[in-house]
Amino acid sequence: MTLSFDASLLQAHAAILLSALLPIYFGAQASIRIPKSVKKAIKAAKAVSAGASSDADAQADDDDDDDEDEGDIDRLTSSDALLFPILGSAVLLTMYLALKYLDKDMINKLISAYFAVFGVLGFARMLVYFGKAAIGEAKKENRYKLRLTKGSQEEFSFVFSYLHLGCLAFSIIFTAAQLYTRHWILSNLLALSFSYNAISLMRLDSFKTGTLLLAGLFLYDIWWVFGTDVMVSVATNFEAPIKIVWPKSLTADSGFTMLGLGDIVIPGIFVALAQRFDFEQAVAKALGPVATATQKQIGEPSIRAANLPVTPSDGFAARYPRPYFVTCFVAYIVGLVVTIGVMNVFKAAQPALLYLSPACAGSVWLCAVYRRESKQYWSFVDGQREDSEKSEQAKDEKKER
Template structure:
């Protein structure tokens, strides 16, 4: 799995960057980029599942959380819709830019760190431990342990530079770079408690999408009104002065992605080298 994961990174980079210079049909671009994100995220999730419970940072989605997800998602969506309609766009974009400047830098660092961490030279780097109490108002609260090495500093600088460049230029390629990092990290860090929970979550969100996307203007208004890397952009005409874009929300990548990642973990746990469940899930996602 490591080799397949590592070799997929150049493909992911090419799918993200090449369409900025070579015209690609938006639907081809969408399928290739989204499926590559899912593939990479699934293999990273498999690596997370192999870690000890106290070491892994993955979060497990329970049945109650799956049932509440559409309700919470709807509440957030309606709230964002109200903000888009009521708040002046320049104020809203300034607030969002500050938020995603920090969040984007962390996502870039996390996304790029994993494949480099497997290199022998990086493994030999000394790990430093920083203990910090985020609940500074409570002196008795347990301190959180933050581990980092010499690789994290340049990666964080790169992440900050990429986020800053996006906030200044709003170039769609930079937006896609940040969105890809968000998606890969989300698929890696979220796991489903069981197959039933996965089916429940997908079924609820299927109805959620039908209502909010096709039944109302809310989803489209929020996606177009918020200028943030919360969606992938696929230009219809690359050389146009004002190019139009096809959109794909990150939820359409992350939610199916964590389900396919569960199939890969099942194959690995059963020792199925042909990975039949994972391959079936990938084919179903592409179709």
Template sequence: ETMKQSDAAMFPIMGSASLFGLYCAFKFFDKDTVNLIISVYFCLVGCAALTATFSPVLASLGPKALGSTWVSKHVLIKHPLPESIGGASPWDIGVDCNVADILAFLASVAFSLMYFQTKHWTMNNVLGICFCLQGIERFSLGTYKIGAILLVGLFFYDIFWVFGTDVMVTVAKSLDGPIKILFPRSLVPHAESGRLEMSLLGLGDIVIPGFFLALLLRFDAHNANLPYFPTNIHASFPKPYFHSALIGYVIGLGVTLYVMIAFEAAQPALLYLVPACLGSSLLCALARGELKEL
């Protein structure tokens, strides 16, 4: 699905509404109950994300039959309908999947159940990474302008909710779900709580720049005159815009970690990532004389 300019402009507003809604839920309802509901939701969605991520891996690494053996079954569901819609025809559901899909789904269900029981930080990170990969794969930015609008809007969104209020930090610390990547500060558990002390990086700080980097990668492919279809994922071509923005992202993330450690306070990562990604791509365009094309 391609994001439009209106979608990009509304994204920070919708994100703010969702964030504040979660804050109110933790503020006025039982924290454990809210986390239970959210955990069930993420486990269900996680099954889909894990399956979509690992099925291609199994198909490519496993025996050839995993990716080429297909199961197709059409099921007619016969169920009594209310009289008001009794004339409606039965549903015809077609299911197409290969062996890798089935194996990945079964493994994903087992993984999600284990995560639900243990909430281990490594399993949290696996789910979070799968969410990021699927988000970047399934959504795209239509133009560079749309990407810039999205990044600038979320730049101010991040600053306001982190520095202006305690909402972002409260939700991030209260929500026990794979909405963040966790990094243990030490391998020795805390003396009082018995838990590892964690630093975190929100998935939004990965996915949003990821949308932008994916756009630049497509622009590089366009400049290299690669055919849109059929797509060759193994094609080699120059990637100046992608590499420049990726370097900018790494530098911005490094600055974020440095400032966070130096000031011992939560930092809005997009405060540093947005200028780094936008600035590096614009500098690359200026250096190549392709600012108008970008």
């Protein structure tokens, strides 16, 4: 057995690798949800460093940020992680049987239409993220808010700007073009938006849950790829944007190489968890741990303000130490390269999670051991600072009544 690549195939694999890395990198940054108290401290630190004397702009910014909060977040727990391979197997088998016993063209049209509906919103959300990052703080937008109330109680609210409307209009046109032409480039872009949104919105509650999820899907992937032809059959016959594809040769009709979105999203949400752990470590260093970071302490800009992390909302680059994110991100690259290499050696489809799961879970754990932070690693609970803040706020509101 020999490992051989031609130039075109090497370019195709490089394109697949880059396509997988983009939603993981940006989705991980977008997954960070900053508690209001930390936002206040960051803005206060910026105001102090800029010599600002007015609180009006800062208060307006706080109000804008409050408006854009996405509401309560549902995090994946250990019980969810245990169910994931079972539910995934059920969905995969259902898709396989549908393709086998029903009209394939009809199934593909229905699935494509289903993905198009969600694709409009998902693609628009991704465009808004990049639009805001590109505009930065140089331009303040006029924002509008729609409210749905029942009596005096607000049931639903939605904040938007001209940027949102423009991105939504473009997304509708783009998704319609993808649905009509089914061109592989448009399908790839839509698939990337699904990956970005899944990674930024699906949050693991701890590294214990993340490790359990990767372990379960490690076995899931091995069985459905090596044990049966179900996974390969579904991936090659479904025309919906559930995979990233790239032609093996741009000059000849030689087929496509592909990577399923599951091989991007599942490791991606673990990479995003590592990113949030880095962020919490940076915040704790500046403001103290959750238990001591009271609203009064956080409100003082002099409290180690210089150590406050610059957040993803300030642009594409999050400028604070990110050892766990970098370790996991690099491990993902290595794992995917190994997957591609083994696939070319054996000339057969490979279960990518066979390599990606241990690479991601093992690398971050080893990083924690090396940094003597194993206890913090295993005890980390995502969103604990925000939940603690909400609990304190609820107590204060109860006292006022």
